[in-house]
Amino acid sequence: MLDTTMKHLYHLLFERFGHRNWWPANSPFEVCAGAILTQNTSWKNVEKAINNLKEAHRLDPFQLYETPLDELATIIKPAGYFNVKSKRLKNFINHLVEFHAGSLDKMFEASVKDLRAELLSINGVGRETADSMILYAANKPIFVVDVYTRRALERHGMIVEKADYDEIRELFERNLEPDVALFNDFHAQFVAVGSNYCGRKPKCSGCPLNGFEKAGW
Secondary structure, three states, rough: HHHHHHHHHHHHHHHOOOOOOOOOOOOOHHOOOOHHOOOOOOHHHHHHHHHHHHHHHOOOHHHHHOOOHHHHHHHHHOOOOOOHHHHHHHHHHHHHHHHOOHHHHOOOOHHHHHHHHHHHHHOOHHHHHHHHHHHHHHHOOOOOOOOOHHHHHHOOOOOOOOOOHHHHHHHHHHHOOOHHHHHHHHHHHHHHHHHOEOOOOEOOOOOOOOOOOHHOO
16 A cells, blocks of 8 residues: 555665654744755755854844844855845745734644645745745644655656656655654655765665665555
8 A cells, every 4th residue: 555655665764864853943933944044055054044143143033023134144145045045034034023923833823724825925935945834843744845855756656757746745645644753754864865865866875765666666
């Protein structure tokens, strides 16, 4: 059955990489900021930008709301595309402050469906970013799909080339229990296999998914 195959995939990754303890952040707000800053860059660069925000005492919705856009762009410069990302972060902050009095708890009271629709209405928040906030900051069950997930599934015959983001997300959600901890760690396993083996140029020797496509899919 499909759900058995999906669980087998998870266990192959888990046996190699162990529990990943992802997303690395000290607060839900830090998760949300990181989800925007990580667009099109490495996590190492995001960490530098987050540390800059902390050192400038700006990792707070009200502080960021009052921070001029050009100043914010300078602070988050290590994350790359800093002019674009400063606007996207500002859009999120403005929405949070103006519609929820700066409270993520209030924003996160919504259902997964309604929260996702609200986040996607904010200019600069795409599907992966919104889903990362929902899973890792709101602790609500939604599966996050990133480039590593897509690449690994394509190479092992689980999805067709150019499958839509939501098709891939729903593949997991249809075949696994809506478990926040499982969705969290499963996504992190794809980050691990992608970082170590399934990059743009595959390094298949030693990959825990070698032969997976022959395992009953």
